[in-house]
Amino acid sequence: MSHPVDVHVGKRIRHRRWLVGMTQQQLAERVGIKFQQIQKYETGANRVSASRLWDIADALSVEVSFFFEGLDNDSATSSASEGLPSDLLGDKEALDLVRSYYAIPENQRRRLFDLARVLSDVA
Secondary structure (H helix, E strand, O other): OOOHHHHHHHHHHHHHHHHOOOOHHHHHHHHOOOHHHHHHHHHOOOOOOHHHHHHHHHHOOOOHHHHHOOOOOOOHHHHHHOOOOOOHHHOHHHHHHHHHHHHOOHHHHHHHHHHHHHHHHHO
């Protein structure tokens, strides 16, 4: 069974990779490993060594600490209290929505954000 920290780090790797629009193959090539290893990291099946995490952070243009953000709040109870799914980072639709959102020009993005807040208050 995978350790919860390994699973969390893997989800953060997948999350960042999706946000920047990179495939597992592209990330693997930048890090110098096979894409199957990236798959194993992302599922938490294999632990990521410190040096490999450093390389992945560099390839994804984030600090190493990014992969540990939210670790204290990574429980189903904290997510449920906010009305969010327990595995938001693992939800393909949510990640696609975030990526699409940030592809919108900033002034239109702000208007879309305001609309979403109004609609969520109505629901």
